[in-house]
């Protein structure tokens with residue numbers, strides 16, 4: 649977000665959030681702002697008018713940005729996070745996930761900022777869960793490899809940085825297609841005579857972006873005081889579900905039928921490989937009292953989806 653004159657004069661610590669127009673970045677901006685931080689957010693295609701526009705693949709632009717704002721903390725959320733898009737458009741996506749991360753890390757180190765790099769459970773192959781922070785990554789697809797490479801670039805240029813790995817996210821969305829979780833909503837609403845096959849073999853741990861944002865703030869506040877807060881951390885929701893189970897839970901939460909949803913227990917041939925169960929062990933955050941109790945899926949998902957319901961009684965009866 650662009651800063652007003654009043655905010656520039658404010659005394660709070662300064663955070664720079666990349667990917668502020670994205671699902672997680674928006675939640676991170678809100679979390680820090682509501683706790684007295686001076687927030688500068690950057691985006692790219694959706695940046696204006698609320699946020700600064702900065703193409704993170706442009707090294708000079710990133711250098712100017714960091715030198716001008718001199719943040720105390722950088723939360724690096726920007727990434728290409730869609731595995732299928734990555735496979736189709738690999739050069740651009742690697743440019744953002746790896747090279748831009750390298751530039752952001754160098755410039756964060758140069759200005760002495762605490763850097764938090766958001767990574768993913770897709771760095772693991774999913775064959776031997778749960779995964780601790782020290783377990784060996786073995787990504788199955790280009791997205792996972794690029795995020796792992798981003799982790800290594802982060803720690804190479806900014807050894808005091810924090811890496812926060814998270815699983816599939818959902819939250820307040822601008823369109824339901826913005827998250828792999830809320831995108832199931834379309835299939836739930838297609839309740840016709842036709843059956844609707846839905847993936848039921850990969851275990852997921854859907855996580856509310858607001859909880860991740862709170863963990864980022866707690867990590868940032870502690871890391872500013874304590875340089876031993878560095879390296880890899882895991883955070884995850886606790887409810888294990890396949891996409892089929894998420895869809896049934898979403899239908900139940902809105903009293904909608906789910907009998908048209910058919911569990912599909914085999915991976916379709918030719919799809920981008922994904923880990924079957926990359927459950928994260930989050931004990932490091934918990935031991936340091938830096939975690940939060942994840943919100944319950946059934947209530948969070950209603951908060952995210954009610955603007956997309958045809959039945960506006962949800963607004964009146966439940967939320968207002």
Ligand code: NAP
Nearest residue numbers: 667669670671672691692693694703704726727815816817
């Ligand atoms: P998102 O909603 O897809 O947002 C991506 C962000 O990257 C947008 O703000 C976008 O800006 C920005 N961006 C794209 N190209 C850019 C460029 N060339 N220069 C500068 N910014 C650029 O992503 P998200 O879901 O919030 O993900 C946040 C982080 O969490 C990512 O690091 C991702 O790998 C990680 N993660 C996400 C999930 C998930 O399920 N979403 C799961 C695990 C980990 P514009 O839209 O303005 O162009």
